[in-house]
Amino acid sequence: MAAESERVEASTIVNLIKTCDEAEAIEKHILDHDSLVDRTLLPLYIVYGYLENGVGLTSGDIHRITRDLGSPVRQSHASTTLSTTAARYVIGDKVRQKGVAVRYKLSRRGHEYMKSVIAPAPTT
Secondary structure, eight states: OOHHHHHHHHHHHHHHHHHSTTTHHHHIIIIOOOOOOHHHHHHHHHHHSSSSTOOOOOOOHHHHHHHHHOOOOOHHHHHHHTTTTTGGGEEEEEBTTTTBBBOOOOOOOOHHHHHHHHHHHOOO
């Protein structure tokens, strides 16, 4: 039963990414690029902005969402990215331990970073 609710959450997030006001910019600046950090943080950005940061996501959730979007981030890569390169942009609900799922939420700094990626400042 829990697996079904996770899939419902994942599909809801995928639909938000595809239909939100920023959908074209997200596709252009994140999904069409190879940045592992940006693709890993995208589902967290959507939860932060459109679901009031109400639910934390695991690396497995991020894998399912990015796979459904057609720009997959493997679960192991998402986990490593969240605990290293993207660590300054996320907040975990517990200390990371092998075999224990950590639910991540985007921090305010992470939200600002993702906004700058999605809508970069024009160059003159």
